[in-house]
Amino acid sequence: MMDILQILLSESFWAASLRIATPLIFGVLGALLCEKSGVLNLGIEGIFVAGAMAGWMAVWLGAGLWGGVIVAALVGAFFGLIHAILTVPLGLSQHVSGLGVTMFATSVSYFVYRTALPNVSSPPRIEPFQVLDIPILSELPFLGPVLFQQTGLTWLAIFMVGSVWYVMNRTPLGVAIQAVGDNPDSVDAQGLSVYGLRIGAVVAGSALMALGGAFLTMSAFDAFFFGMVNGRGWVCIALVIFASWRPGKAFLGALLFGAFDAFQVRLQTEVGALVPGQVFLMAPYILSIIALVVAARSADYPRALLTPWFKGQR
């Protein structure tokens, strides 16, 4: 019991939680943007892979770190555009298109990686993002070590939470995205383009998702591996519902998941011999499901989610 409390109060635990949460924050925000406009994007897992691979490879080929981030975002936007074209003007099944994009983005990334590096036994490393240590602030008790053990990408993620919130609630664009996800006719009747808004939201959301992937290869680690995304994208799809499509709650949800995960490994080091290790690995997923069940009642889905809209048709 003491140990558990000790874990929960430790700075390194919360620093770890925030680190684990960072790619999820990007992913949930991206999924949120897409879904708010009415498009489910199951391409997220593949877009994570593509972002991870593209960002890392760009840096390895000589781009700067932020250059790599931009490349990752562009690649994510590209796959988002494919999903958007398939699901918005063409109105194809969002589930299938999404899974198709996941397959496509993953296999393209793997194929390109392997064709570019046919004979490596260990992928080349890059110089990743370094911890941002701001002199005075990092001296702050508790918060200092938690926040200032993070890299620029984590800061970017936190900044994006605020930005997405601001855009969604304080700008005409965000209000239009909320409207198009509820009732596309409302937007159409006001002279705005349903297709433009949805495609834009999916493309932007996918770019954000790709940053989640880029974090893995450019901050959490310094090289790309097959399979390293390891389901993180799917988790975001759950978190966005848990967050009721709100950026602030999305951040909390991701942090909570990160905390489960960080807690799980720490607990396992304490009582690992008593319980099969898999119980701990399962815990974050099961807790996500439970959280979802609890949150489900109040979850109000964007009403037009999954429903395609065609101009001039009823």
Next chain:
Amino acid sequence: MTQQKILSLNGLSKRFGSVIANDAVSLELHKGEVLALLGENGAGKTTLMNMLFGHYMPDEGSVDVADEEGNLRPLALGHPQAALQAGIGMVHQHFTLAENLNALDNIVLGSEPLRMLRRDRAGARAKIERIMAHTGLTAHLDVPVGKMSVGERQRVEILKALYRDVRILVLDEPTAVLTPQEADTLFSNIGAMTREGLSVIFISHKLREVLAFSHQIAVLRHGVKVGEIATADANERVIARMMVGADTQETPREAMEPGKPVLKLENISVVGRSKRDTLENVSLTVRRHEILGIAGVSGNGQSALAGLISGLTRPSGGSIVVDHIGITEHHPQTMIREGVGRIPEDRHHDGIVGAMSVAENMVIERLDDPEVQSRGLLKHDAISANADRLAADYDVRGPGVNARARLLSGGNIQKMILARVFEQNPKLILANQPTRGLDMGAAAEVARRLLEARARGAGIVLISEDLDEVLSLADRVMVIHDGELIEANTRDREKIGLMMAGEMA
């Protein structure tokens, strides 16, 4: 009204596959004029207006709109944005509101450039409040539209159009969901605005309104404009003949002796999420050979009452007896089994499975019937035969019984539901807004069928916001207000109107 031409539609045509929705329709509108556009269901009224507003791209034709100086200029078609810029506003037949946003956001949506980094909410609010004060149309600006009554939503729709400083306002059946009083207020407000130069095209099936508020009437039939007439020269008969091409007949209601009770609600309460679906301690009795009319402004508990009788809603207290049998399991299946026929308010949402065929929709309520299935397998031939017979008997027209039900027009969907319900000889019929949105011919058909069922011995609960309809069909009238039900011991329009407003309770 002036003679200044402000809008001219020149030979607009639109085809949907083989359906010719509009065939070279031309129309003119003058400054300050109120033009009523009439026609049966499916005549092409909405299509014409949708072309004007840019939702549909015409196959042929053009549109000219007067600019600020009054010079007619061609309008770029196919872009709502262009129509809005030209000063055209449209209130659509079906709400085009984002329910997750509040009224303010819905109204302002699209009027600010999307690249703006912030919104001028205060300015917008001031402008809307000015419009509200000026027109008398009010709405709660900060309440999510999803929580509003249909009447309030309709007002938001109109405010939305006015906010864009329109000079031409198109209203597609604006009063279909309003009470007579609300409709009157709306039209008197609009009348005031036309005197300031607003021009209006409105579509309606309610001839009373058309005659009272329009200057000019244009009639469409099967996509063709069959005539135009000054309202001053028109009357119901003339218009009806223009619309249908023949005279319509009203079914007379014969007096009948009510029989034994078929439905008894005793002290029923329903706890709903909002007032619209709450009932408080309601009791009523319906007998054979009797039509009980429930009058009331929408959102006063009608949906709870309808839900209860159709089996969708579970009461929190009280008892329901259908023909001596106490209902314990509240499910539509139970009600169907006990011989309750239900005509739902929202045909598309509750009445049909649009993606399934007309024939399938005609048997969907009796899948256990040995005529429809044996040992769990459907009898396709019998289902088809049944559909052919019903389609003929009830004059369900459309692309055939094997086509998807969604393809039928609203009136024909309603006929299909009537066929399904009446064929089972129900003891009790719930008719919830049965003629909403139907043209005169179709509405008369519904009335005839209801009276026929009554003659056969059914008890009928008729829920309607159209007081004229209630008064013409019901043997007995009750008024629903705020979840409570009161017997109206009068047939006086005025008095019942006051009870609907809760002023005599």
Next chain:
Amino acid sequence: MIRIEPRQAPSRLMTLGIPVLSAVVALALAAIPLAFAGAGIATAYQEMFKGIFGSVFAFTEMLTRATPLIFTGLAAALAFRARLWNIGAEGQLYLGAMAAVAVGAGAVDAPGFVLIPLVILFGCAAGAVGMAVPTVLKSRFGADEVVTTLLLNFVILIFLQMMLEGPLKDPMGLGWPQSPPILDQGMLPPLMDRMRVHSGFIIALVAAGVAQFMLVRSVWGFKLRAVGENAAAARHAGIRVNRSMMSVALVSGALAGMAGVSEVAGLKGYLTADLSPGFGYTGIVVAMLAGLSPAGVVVSALFIASVFVGADSMSRAMGVSSYLADLVVSMSLICVLIGGFTARYRITRVKPLRGEGA
């Protein structure tokens, strides 16, 4: 300006021609990665063809690969018809496989005609339970099944690891996390000597036929379609929505479970944690390509399996990275999706009418 309009009646030629055409386009697109990897295009296609039809072995391998896809495709098709988004076929597949080895690997020693049905029964039941849970969460609590089934895939996979290191671990497995083998008489008999294709394929075809028949001809199928197309109207018409959902959930889960049974009792004999290379997810693709028609599932499963096996074998023959196979499959998927769209809709250019008559 471009408009999208539904075609009134897609012609026969189109409904058949377009899928074929889009498959051809997809294969043509495969030239891009091939060129990128510097391989000869013409020989590549030859090799791909050989990889599918070049020998009895190649062809039976394709059928073997298609077998689980038919099951998972059916699982998705039926559930999706009822708008029950079962993304969890992958997990249910493993539940089925676990149950199959739990009864088939010695727990019950019975002759084949008893043991095989028993293995199938338990496998299907386990899969069904796997889908029943999210369905209950959906109908009782409103928890979105897309997410719960997706997350349960992870939970089940981890649970599988736990079982394979615990109760289901083969004591003779030299420590490997794998189950003991299913008894010989419990294995689904192979269809041909020396080939891997097994009677699971026949069961899959029968399952597809039955599903097709039930969907179109039975009251059960009627209700399922009604619930899927418009749950509110179905309920208004007296259909028990939850019950109908639950019944389709059970069938869907059972079919996914059967995919696991078929793989473990038809092919591998014992269970490891990498039994399925994503058959559950691919099944969704298969189902959607088939337009959610059970009969179509067979065709699209064969298509996906052909593309994969053909491209995989070609990548080896051409010395190109074997990730090519997945790439070609995913490109085919996207092409066929777009192709299916053009069969149903027409994209027309509309000449702007601006200014006419003025």
Next chain:
Amino acid sequence: LTSAGVAAAESIKVAAIYTLPVEQQWISRIHKALNTAAERGDIEYVFSENVANTDYERVMREYAEQGMQLIVGEVFGLERAARKVAGDYPETAFLMGSSFGPVAPNFSVFDNWIHEPSYLSGMAAGAATETNVIGMVGGYAIPEVNRLMHAFMGGAREVNPDVKFIVNFIDSWYDPPKAKESAFAMMDAGADIMYAERFGVSDAAVERGIKAVGNVIDTSGDYPGTILASALWHMEATIDKAVANVAGGTFDAADYGQYSFMAYGGGSLVLDESLVATNVVDAIRAKEADIMAGMFRVNVNDDRPVSDN
């Protein structure tokens, strides 16, 4: 002699089939040895990676049909089926990572028997820990992994009976960020030496400035000053032996496992002598000599290791 020369000139056609990408440490060692042989011109080498177990048998047959003379791979997931394939292609030589035995006439097996250097690396770790806590992050608890962990733990305990281990499996071959977080958690719990079975662990050690012990591959170049010691696996001995046998027409069913032993050069220990105390280095060298001389046998334990509490 001439015939052998001809065979070498023609170079042997070798195909490898891996169930994971070639970056996976275990596989990378086979891949490296085959690449080396190919560079020497002994073999023509092709491979398929990330082959699902379901597809493995087909790929084996395809390569056999293509006339490959030697097929290398790992059949832990399909022991029985693989042996059946080998039976169907008696002219083809199979050399497979396997937990079971060889099957005549053409199915040989190998495994990464580097428990000996693992034991030695454990000695370095046991002597170096000050907190007496060593963290171990593994991928999956399979015998190939467990065995080396136990050997490592045995070595550490020999020099330091008080040492405690924290063991954690991340159930993934490739999730360096996760492995890294796992390592951090162990360090938070007091570990000051990390056993780096997965990518990511050494990175965590570098960040916290503690030491790590490598496994299978030599990563000391990537993490200078962090890797105390590594137990290396060299597949060259095994591969070269098999290739020579095929070339000489003498390939038959055998267990090549011994070629991973230190005595055959299949396993070795690298020590960073600048990081390990001289007395410890001496003790390790002495033990190494004992092993080479057959005077000391490292225990083999394939069970899942668990944390000490």
